Amino acid sequence: MATTDLGALQASAQQALEHVTSLEDLKEWRVTYLGRKSEITAALRELGTLSEDERRTRAPEIQQVKQQLEEAAEQASVRVLQQQEADLATSERIDITLPGLVGERGTLHPVTQMVHEISEVLERMGFSQIEGPHMETDWRNFEGLNFTPGHPARDMQDTFHLDSGRLLRTHCTSVTMGHAIEKVEPPFKVFTVGNTYRRDDDATHTPMFHQFDAQVLAKDINLSQFKGTIQEAMRAILQRDDVEIRFRQSYFPFTEPSVEVDVTCTICLGTEGPCKVCKGTRWLEMGGAGMTHPNVLRNFGVDPNEWQGFAWGFGVERPYMIKHGIPDIRPFWENDLRWLTQF
Ligand SMILES: [Zn+2]
Numbered sequence: 001m002a003t004t005d006l007g008a009l010q011a012s013a014q015q016a017l018e019h020v021t022s023l024e025d026l027k028e029w030r031v032t033y034l035g036r037k038s039e040i041t042a043a044l045r046e047l048g049t050l051s052e053d054e055r056r057t058r059a060p061e062i063q064q065v066k067q068q069l070e071e072a073a074e075q076a077s078v079r080v081l082q083q084q085e086a087d088l089a090t091s092e093r094i095d096i097t098l099p100g101l102v103g104e105r106g107t108l109h110p111v112t113q114m115v116h117e118i119s120e121v122l123e124r125m126g127f128s129q130i131e132g133p134h135m136e137t138d139w140r141n142f143e144g145l146n147f148t149p150g151h152p153a154r155d156m157q158d159t160f161h162l163d164s165g166r167l168l169r170t171h172c173t174s175v176t177m178g179h180a181i182e183k184v185e186p187p188f189k190v191f192t193v194g195n196t197y198r199r200d201d202d203a204t205h206t207p208m209f210h211q212f213d214a215q216v217l218a219k220d221i222n223l224s225q226f227k228g229t230i231q232e233a234m235r236a237i238l239q240r241d242d243v244e245i246r247f248r249q250s251y252f253p254f255t256e257p258s259v260e261v262d263v264t265c266t267i268c269l270g271t272e273g274p275c276k277v278c279k280g281t282r283w284l285e286m287g288g289a290g291m292t293h294p295n296v297l298r299n300f301g302v303d304p305n306e307w308q309g310f311a312w313g314f315g316v317e318r319p320y321m322i323k324h325g326i327p328d329i330r331p332f333w334e335n336d337l338r339w340l341t342q343f
Contacts, residue, residue, distance in 0.1 A: 004043040006065045009033075013069050017076050022084075026077055033069055040066050110343045111210055111332060114320040115193050118212050121236040125229070127191045127214055130184070132175030134195055135166050140178030144299045146253040153253050158199040168197035171313050172213035173254060177292065180215060181300035186307050187218035193316060206333060210316035215292065217302070217309040223257075223291065226310035230261060230289060238323050242269065246283060255290025255311060262286065266325045277327050284322055287314035 013033040020026050032038060043062045047055050108116070119129060147154050157170035169175075175192040184190060191214035201207055216229065231245050243264040252258040263286055265278035274280050292309030317329050324343065331339045 003046065004039050006043065006061055009039050009043075010065050010068065014072060017072055020076050021080065023077070023080055026073065026080060029076075030073060034066070034073070040069065107341055107343070109332075109340065110320055110324075111316055113343065114316050114323075115210065115212075118193060118237055118316065118319070119191075121233060122191045122212075122214065124236075125189075125233060127189045130175060130180055130190050130192050131194070132169075132172070132179040132192060134169055134197070135162065135164075136169040136174045137166060140174040141167055141169050141171070144178050144296065145173060146293050146295045146299070148253075151253060153251075160197050160199065170198050171196050172211045173311065173313050176213040176215040176311060176313075177254065177296055178300060181217070181297070181302055186302065189216045190214065206317075206329060208333075209329075211287070211313050212316055213311065213313040215309055215311040217292070217297075217307055219307060221291075221308040221310060223310075226289070226291060229310070230312060234261070234263065234286065234319070237319055238263065240266065240323060242266070243322065247289075250288060250290075252288050252290060254293050254296050255288070256293045258288060258290035260285055260287070261289050261312065261314070263319075263322055266322045267327045277321075284318065286318060287312060289313070 013029075016029055016033070020029050034040060040062065044066075047059055047062070050058060123129065141159075142151075142154060143149065159170050160168040162168070172192045172194050175194070176190055180188065180190045191212060193212040194210065195208055196211045197208050198205075199207060214233075216226075227247060234245050243266060246262045247259040248262055250258045250260040262283035265275060265282050265284045267277040268275035268282065275282075278284055289312035290310065292311050294304030297304040297307060297309065317332055320326070320332075321329065
């Protein structure tokens with residue numbers, strides 16, 4: 001006589017299945033209702049105790065219930081998986097109406113911008129860029145450039161001397177004259193942009209500053225080509241219509257004749273009272289320039305009777321100040337982002 005009530009079993013299994021919400025639940029359900037210790041397995045075992053007639057009707061009933069339970073479990077598994085996907089779609093839904101997150105974009109440092117602009121202008125004018133060391137020999141920084149030992153002009157460039165006997169270059173002329181003449185066959189047009197070091201520190205000077213130096217070395221060069229080249233370069237770099245460029249007679253050991261190149265002070269434009277940047281002169285110095293001294297050419301193995309050169313060494317920060325009307329050089333190096341990101 002069969003003891004398992006198949007109808008009740010099926011009803012309770014179906015009811016339990018409705019509470020299944022995960023694959024773990026479903027696994028447990030299978031153990032309970034279809035596993036080795038389940039009622040349906042017990043019912044199948046009971047078949048052996050039944051008479052053949054009873055078995056013949058009972059066995060298909062049990063098999064039918066078992067098959068229905070398996071099919072129901074299969075449907076439940078599809079339902080659980082669909083629900084999981086739906087939950088995931090809800091939890092990971094992207095709300096396109098929310099404001100976006102905008103990352104902060106960096107900008108190039110003003111000096112880097114100026115270095116790029118200067119390099120672009122000079123390359124467009126046919127100059128090739130060269131590089132040289134910051135730590136330099138006395139020969140390339142001074143003596144080869146016609147600053148003989150004890151020359152008073154050395155005092156104008158208050159120098160950082162190193163224990164090795166070398167020094168931190170006080171100008172980039174060590175590259176455009178010394179290294180260039182040693183390494184490049186004339187005729188050439190070269191420039192370099194880089195750091196230079198002097199023991200200066202005030203509103204318009206810092207101990208480390210940047211210079212761009214250039215030299216043209218060729219045959220039959222004259223002063224008007226020299227002035228024309230500098231004017232063209234500075235106009236292209238400054239991109240201002242309201243500035244004038246002026247050449248003022250000066251003295252440097254490595255050039256003859258030598259000039260200082262001045263540009264209109266864009267801080268006051270000569271209109272206001274005392275200007276602390278140009279100190280009322282209405283002009284700002286760009287730097288020195290001139291025809292390369294024959295002694296320099298000779299020092300680096302070039303015959304001055306055959307070749308002539310002209311050269312200049314200008315600051316990088318200064319044209320930036322002039323271009324944008326910035327009165328003080330020091331904020332360039334104070335790393336204040338509020339200041340730096342204006343440019
Ligand atoms: Zn001024």
